[in-house]
Amino acid sequence: MSIPKVSIFFHFSYINVSLYFLIMMTKTELEKLRARLPRGYYSKLMKKTHLSKTTIYYALNGIRENDQVLEAAARLIQEREQIKSEILDIIHLPNSSNQ
Numbered sequence: 001m002s003i004p005k006v007s008i009f010f011h012f013s014y015i016n017v018s019l020y021f022l023i024m025m026t027k028t029e030l031e032k033l034r035a036r037l038p039r040g041y042y043s044k045l046m047k048k049t050h051l052s053k054t055t056i057y058y059a060l061n062g063i064r065e066n067d068q069v070l071e072a073a074a075r076l077i078q079e080r081e082q083i084k085s086e087i088l089d090i091i092h093l094p095n096s097s098n099q
Contacts, residue, residue, distance in 0.1 A: 025070070030062050033073060038080045041073070048072045 025033070038044070045056050049072050059069035 025062065027062050030060060033070075033077070034060055036077045036080075037073060038076065041076060044076055045069060045072050048076070 034041075042053050042056060045051075046053060049056070049068050051066070051069065055064070055066060056069050058064040059066035060073065
């Protein structure tokens with residue numbers, strides 16, 4: 001006796017939904033990520049990812065999952081923090097992590 005295709009579809013659909021929620025960032029994590037992004041991050045992320053502002057908004061607000069947007073945002077934060085660190089080294093101030 002074979003298993004109906006419908007039940008197999010629902011089974012795999014359920015597994016994919018479960019994995020989706022395990023991988024996705026929480027709303028709090030996304031808020032912290034957005035807070036660390038530089039001013040004008042939408043246009044910078046649009047240039048890096050070649051995606052629309054809406055797609056980036058959905059990804060950064062947890063409406064849709066888009067690893068490309070999250071990776072680009074993480075790289076943008078790293079670049080910003082590296083530049084900040086270099087500037088602080090030039091003017092010889094201690095690097096404070098909470099600003």
